[in-house]
Amino acid sequence: MLEELQRLHVHIGVLKTRLAQFESENSDLREQRDSSAEKHEAQLAEKNSIITQKQQDYDVLTEQLTESRSQFQQLNQDATALADRYSRLEKSCTDLKNRFQEILAERNELRVLKEKLLNEQQQAKQEIQRLNQESERLTQKNEHAKAKVEAIIQRLAILGTAQDQHAQEIQQLAHPTEATEEASS
Template identity: 65%
Template sequence: MLEQLQRLQTHIGVLKTRIETLEKENASLLKDKDNSEEQAHSQISHKNSLITQKQDEIENLTEQLTQLQSQHASLNTDATALAERYARLEKSCTDLKNRFQEILAERNELRVIKEKMANETRHHLHDIKSLQDERERLIQKNEHAKSKVEAIIQRLAILGTEQDHHAQEIQQLAHPSESNEEV
């Protein structure tokens, strides 16, 4: 029995050693489990914070997308308005070019008319000069004829002939205004 008791004690010692080993292993496993849980919890917290951060980024990007879409729509509206305005300006430019061409044509016509009128004016001025020269010549000729008639009348008056009466008639013919005053 002593042997059995010794065997039992040996078994108990082995069991105690095994229990201690198992308890150490269990404690080590519990520590590992706690560490793993802490790590998992920290990883979960970290992943949750990343998810929250990513969701915030998504919300910001969604807001930016909305703003950019509204800006895009606004820019499209502006582009359409500018295209219409450009078309109107282009049409106005074409109209202005056409009107400018018409004005140039009218200006050329007016230049031709001006040159024609300038030529006519020069011709008329030449005609006026010719008529004035002829008038001067006729006035001189008239004065010359008048002086001859007066000279003839004076000679007849000096001669004192009977034809004095005719001389007076001639004088009246030469100066009708003087005879009207006498009458």
């Protein structure tokens, strides 16, 4: 009976060990599953943001295409209406084409300038933020130094008072007759 109890105790110990191993493996697997789910969600969010950006780009391009088609149709209507006047207006058409190219070039230059200004603005904001943080850090450092100086001044004042008392005691010990005369008067 005792042997059976001991065997059962040993089996229970083995079972507890296995149970602990299985629980550890189970928690590891859960952590891996949670980690995989988080990675998947992060990737999904990233892909969704890319899709959103591409959709916005597509919408902008579609709008530009619509505008360009509209301009193209208008130009075709104008060309049809002005076909009989073509010979007189050929020079004007050339001038308009040149102007259109200049406008496109100016537009491109303005876009580049806009991007440059946006970058400079962002850099300026970052610099302002960095300077504000530096200012806060220096203010805190200044306040900390001020508190230290005030503490040192207080300690020196206390130390000075204590030294004055010690000096008087030393004088009384060195010249006991003067101390007695001062005490009697």
